[in-house]
Amino acid sequence: MDSTPTLPIPISYISGRYLLFSIDAVTYLRREHHICGVLIGTLPQIPQQNVFLGLPLELMPEEARLLVDKGVACIVDEAKAHDGMRSLLEEDRRQYLRELESQGQHAMRILADRKEQQREQTLRKLDEKKAKAQAAEVAKSAAGAEAAASSVPSPAEKDGPNSTLDIFGGDDKPSSPSPATLTNTPTPQQVMGITPATSYPPLPHPASLACELLSKPDVPLSYPVFAHLHSHGYFLSPGLRFGCQYVAYPGDPLRFHSHFLVVSAEWDQEIDIMDIVNGGRLGTGVKKGFLLGGPQKRRDEVDAEADRIDTVRTFSIEWAGM
Amino acid sequence: MVPQQTESPSLELSALTKLIDSSSASGRPLAATTIQILHNLQHQHLWTSLQIHDISTPSNATGMGNIEGSISTAFDTPPTLISGIPPHRVYTHPDEQLFMLEKGIQEDDLQPERLFVIPTAQGQPWSLRRMAAVFDALPSLESSQREPVISTEATDTVDSEKAKKLDEYYERKGHARVTKEWGTKRVLLAMVNKGMGGEGTVVYYIVQEGEVKPRQN
Amino acid sequence: MADADEDAIRGTAVQATQIETDLSDETQDFRLLNHLNFLTDTSSSSLPRRGEKDFEPNPTEFQADVLSSSRQAMHNALAYPRLHNPKNQVIAFYAPDGPAPPPNVEQDTGKTTGRGASVSPDACVYVPNPKGQYFKTMGQADRWGRIWLLPEEALYLLERGSLDIRWPAEVTGGGGEEGADHELSIPMSLQAAYARLMGRGGLTLERFSVFTGLRRIGYSIYRAPGWDDLAEVAAPADENRKDAYTQPLRRGPGLAGILGSLFDWIHDPTSTSSTAAGPVVGCGIHRNYADVYRKLALIPWYDPTLATERDALDTPAPFRVIFHVYKPSTSIKKSARPPPDFRIAVINTREQTTAPTLPQLGALLESTPLDPPHGEKMERQMYMRLRHGYRNVILAVVDQGVTSFLRVADAAFGKEKLYESKNGPSGPKNSGNYRKKKR
Numbered sequence: 020m021d022s023t024p025t026l027p028i029p030i031s032y033i034s035g036r037y038l039l040f041s042i043d044a045v046t047y048l049r050r051e052h053h054i055c056g057v058l059i060g061t062l063p064q065i066p067q068q069n070v071f072l073g074l075p076l077e078l079m080p081e082e083a084r085l086l087v088d089k090g091v092a093c094i095v096d097e098a099k100a101h102d103g104m105r106s107l108l109e110e111d112r113r114q115y116l117r118e119l120e121s122q123g124q125h126a127m128r129i130l131a132d133r134k135e136q137q138r139e140q141t142l143r144k145l146d147e148k149k150a151k152a153q154a155a156e157v158a159k160s161a162a163g164a165e166a167a168a169s170s171v172p173s174p175a176e177k178d179g180p181n182s183t184l185d186i187f188g189g190d191d192k193p194s195s196p197s198p199a200t201l202t203n204t205p206t207p208q209q210v211m212g213i214t215p216a217t218s219y220p221p222l223p224h225p226a227s228l229a230c231e232l233l234s235k236p237d238v239p240l241s242y243p244v245f246a247h248l249h250s251h252g253y254f255l256s257p258g259l260r261f262g263c264q265y266v267a268y269p270g271d272p273l274r275f276h277s278h279f280l281v282v283s284a285e286w287d288q289e290i291d292i293m294d295i296v297n298g299g300r301l302g303t304g305v306k307k308g309f310l311l312g313g314p315q316k317r318r319d320e321v322d323a324e325a326d327r328i329d330t331v332r333t334f335s336i337e338w339a340g341m
Numbered sequence: 342m343v344p345q346q347t348e349s350p351s352l353e354l355s356a357l358t359k360l361i362d363s364s365s366a367s368g369r370p371l372a373a374t375t376i377q378i379l380h381n382l383q384h385q386h387l388w389t390s391l392q393i394h395d396i397s398t399p400s401n402a403t404g405m406g407n408i409e410g411s412i413s414t415a416f417d418t419p420p421t422l423i424s425g426i427p428p429h430r431v432y433t434h435p436d437e438q439l440f441m442l443e444k445g446i447q448e449d450d451l452q453p454e455r456l457f458v459i460p461t462a463q464g465q466p467w468s469l470r471r472m473a474a475v476f477d478a479l480p481s482l483e484s485s486q487r488e489p490v491i492s493t494e495a496t497d498t499v500d501s502e503k504a505k506k507l508d509e510y511y512e513r514k515g516h517a518r519v520t521k522e523w524g525t526k527r528v529l530l531a532m533v534n535k536g537m538g539g540e541g542t543v544v545y546y547i548v549q550e551g552e553v554k555p556r557q558n
Numbered sequence: 559m560a561d562a563d564e565d566a567i568r569g570t571a572v573q574a575t576q577i578e579t580d581l582s583d584e585t586q587d588f589r590l591l592n593h594l595n596f597l598t599d600t601s602s603s604s605l606p607r608r609g610e611k612d613f614e615p616n617p618t619e620f621q622a623d624v625l626s627s628s629r630q631a632m633h634n635a636l637a638y639p640r641l642h643n644p645k646n647q648v649i650a651f652y653a654p655d656g657p658a659p660p661p662n663v664e665q666d667t668g669k670t671t672g673r674g675a676s677v678s679p680d681a682c683v684y685v686p687n688p689k690g691q692y693f694k695t696m697g698q699a700d701r702w703g704r705i706w707l708l709p710e711e712a713l714y715l716l717e718r719g720s721l722d723i724r725w726p727a728e729v730t731g732g733g734g735e736e737g738a739d740h741e742l743s744i745p746m747s748l749q750a751a752y753a754r755l756m757g758r759g760g761l762t763l764e765r766f767s768v769f770t771g772l773r774r775i776g777y778s779i780y781r782a783p784g785w786d787d788l789a790e791v792a793a794p795a796d797e798n799r800k801d802a803y804t805q806p807l808r809r810g811p812g813l814a815g816i817l818g819s820l821f822d823w824i825h826d827p828t829s830t831s832s833t834a835a836g837p838v839v840g841c842g843i844h845r846n847y848a849d850v851y852r853k854l855a856l857i858p859w860y861d862p863t864l865a866t867e868r869d870a871l872d873t874p875a876p877f878r879v880i881f882h883v884y885k886p887s888t889s890i891k892k893s894a895r896p897p898p899d900f901r902i903a904v905i906n907t908r909e910q911t912t913a914p915t916l917p918q919l920g921a922l923l924e925s926t927p928l929d930p931p932h933g934e935k936m937e938r939q940m941y942m943r944l945r946h947g948y949r950n951v952i953l954a955v956v957d958q959g960v961t962s963f964l965r966v967a968d969a970a971f972g973k974e975k976l977y978e979s980k981n982g983p984s985g986p987k988n989s990g991n992y993r994k995k996k997r
Contacts, residue, residue, distance in 0.1 A: 046633045063717075063718055097753040101750055212643075213640065257960050274625045276612070278554050285469075290466070292463065335550075339546055
């Protein structure tokens with residue numbers, strides 16, 4: 020988990036949005052660059068809920084821009100990059116399939132072991148339940164006991180292990196793929212099918228193919244405030260659901276409550292004084308400050324957007340309590 | 342039905358309207374707001390030593406020919422500030438509060454501090470530039486308003502231990518002013534409700550320069 | 559201001575902390591996932607309580623350790639692979655050019671046992687041997703028994719680990735569906751599926767987020783006619799339409815028209831018979847208050863039951879219904895779906911940066927069917943009626959991956975004649991909002 024992925028990290032530009040599919044990239048950017056993004060995908064191990072979400076990770080254009088400006092990431096036209104699937108060498112294709120198969124076998128073995136343990140455990144539980152049911156039978160009618168016995172969940176359906184199979188952890192890939200046994204009669208119970216998270220491999224690292232790299236992401240006028248707060252150590256999230264542009268956290272949002280509801284304005288942009296009052300009230304209601312700020316320079320006054328970041332001034336607003 | 346009087350009764354003006362009318366400043370557009378808020382601070386919140394300060398915004402100099410006699414909008418009129426001493430502390434930075442708690446210092450032990458107030462009215466347009474101008478003008482205003490230090494010797498029942506703690510506090514505060522860890526410049530933003538059906542309610546918000554973490558209580 | 563407002567703020571503070579305990583609101587502590595037993599607890603949908611968070615970082619090792627373990631847990635949860643047990647593996651193929659007959663179909667063309675050609679031209683993934691529960695509510699069968707999936711359906715199933723989509727042989731070479739050697743075809747990665755399916759047939763990331771967000775928690779969700787942003791009403795509305803909905807009060811169509819008619823009323827004294835000339839209530843004998851109130855009802859009001867019906871395509875994007883949604887309890891036949899339980903418009907905050915205008919919202923509401931309050935509870939409670947409204951639509955506002963759902967309803971205050979009810983209004987006083995945040 021503490022590994023550093025190959026830099027620059029390719030950010031997938033897909034249909035106008037910035038996405039990350041590599042877990043190592045996600046962990047690294049969060050740890051080293053305070054970029055969190057928003058997880059938008061379904062976790063395959065618990066797909067029926069919205070509390071914990073999984074890959075891909077959506078980045079705000081601001082986040083993508085910041086990383087590109089830092090030289091940490093590059094933007095890849097992912098649709099174009101996947102045209103590379105057409106020109107895979109036969110040898111690479113077969114090699115990739117062999118690797119997948121060997122990982123599938125590996126996964127199968129692990130799961131078979133786990134399942135065996137599970138089965139034993141379930142049988143034990145079943146016995147306990149039966150014993151209980153019998154006890155209940157003595158006390159009450161037999162009907163209730165039958166219902167209890169039939170409500171034992173079947174263990175066969177779900178095949179997820181309790182902790183992670185680190186198949187795609189990167190480091191412990193099987194170095195020598197086992198000889199392929201590509202028989203035409205598929206023998207079930209043999210190989211797990213795998214849907215990998217990323218397409219690299221079989222595609223070559225996209226940063227090596229300059230032709231698919233895109234220019235820096237376009238950012239809204241609020242970018243200087245975003246970058247200013249980020250440079251001061253804040254972690255930033257999209258904030259509309261809290262009634263602002265960004266939510267600023269003093270540390271990783273995994274562990275810390277946010278401090279500010281952030282709204283950006285241009286230096287001479289007219290602000291209704293009522294909006295300041297509304298913001299102050301909104302923030303105080305949830306024990307957060309309302310942070311209003313902006314760069315002192317307009318876009319037409321500077322050569323690059325980056326030049327506006329150093330001119331940002333911010334103001335923290337809280338209800339005075341009087 | 343009440344029989345119609347031959348002459349309609351003239352309504353008594355409110356005390357506040359009389360105050361605004363009688364004030365010499367009533368010729369200027371923002372003055373009524375300033376006086377109304379001053380009045381509110383004085384009588385509802387019991388502030389003392391109230392003063393009015395005029396500051397000039399640097400943006401005025403660069404503004405396009407502010408011709409004499411033209412109707413100046415609220416936007417390019419230099420903001421007027423009020424200052425005064427509140428009966429109780431309005432704001433304590435969370436870290437300062439923690440320090441006071443550790444030292445066992447009560448707010449009442451501390452010297453009252455002058456606080457600056459930006460008087461505004463609902464619907465008035467503002468900008469970051471204007472806000473920054475207020476903050477930029479603060480240091481010179483504050484230094485001109487240094488309160489004479491009330492000698493602690495005056496009270497003869499001096500608890501020496503407490504005095505020591507207070508000394509520690511003021512030393513720490515001086516240090517915090519340099520490091521900006523207890524926040525930097527701060528003002529009170531006052532907005533008077535003057536919109537449709539506005540009844541003159543005044544609301545107060547603390548505004549501080551930079552990212553100052555919120556209070557938790 | 560001091561006292562009353564202080565209470566108000568304290569009050570919201572209390573409420574806010576309650577809202578804060580909504581688990582999906584903020585970033586979750588993934589350490590909680592480690593405690594979930596995915597294997598045995600499939601039945602219980604109870605979720606772990608959120609982790610305790612700190613106010614600010616401090617230099618303690620304890621805090622660093624907790625953060626590190628949180629991150630590790632997150633890493634583990636996100637690294638969980640998508641595996642397909644051969645026993646229930648469902649294989650699908652990506653069809654870059656959309657629905658097409660199987661390649662070896664020449665001799666089958668005469669076959670008349672087609673199962674309906676209702677496959678959408680936007681479908682681009684097909685399942686040769688469909689099995690499993692998902693195809694009851696998703697996909698469309700072609701005459702060769704294959705199920706065709708829309709991009710959002712295919713991507714959702716792949717993402718949750720329920721579908722193994724393969725690159726077609728014509729793209730990657732090697733095995734395809736034919737020849738039973740699909741083992742030689744390359745599985746599509748999650749990334750590849752996004753790269754190929756997102757943006758197809760009008761699918762945006764925001765629409766997909768709403769689709770999966772509701773699918774995950776059991777709703778059935780389908781594209782509505784308004785899905786295609788550019789789709790317009792086939793024929794311009796006929797001129798008679800207006801007449802069919804003549805209003806008792808002269809005003810323009812829709813919610814926005816009410817302001818116009820109010821304006822007219824003020825400036826056109828002939829439009830009312832009694833007010834301009836004499837007293838509002840006038841002389842005469844008034845036997846009860848209701849009569850007096852009726853005479854006092856001068857201000858025109860908006861009656862949603864008389865609002866113009868509008869074609870679902872006659873509203874500008876993004877304020878148009880693009881999803882029809884069914885509760886998990888509603889039984890649906892894919893071929894003949896009942897009227898939806900909810901209608902959803904999806905709004906991307908980076909493209910639509912301002913709140914909708916009254917005409918936009920009005921048009922959107924008019925494009926939904928009349929759904930007046932009904933049921934015994936609504937009969938009794940006025941505030942529930944107001945809240946439910948006469949037409950309703952849900953706005954899914956997506957801010958960079960974070961979705962908020964807002965229900966907007968057409969409340970009819972004018973229909974609630976307070977003076978006619980015997981007991982006065984009933985129900986909790988604070989529930990009079992006609993707009994409520996769902997979530």
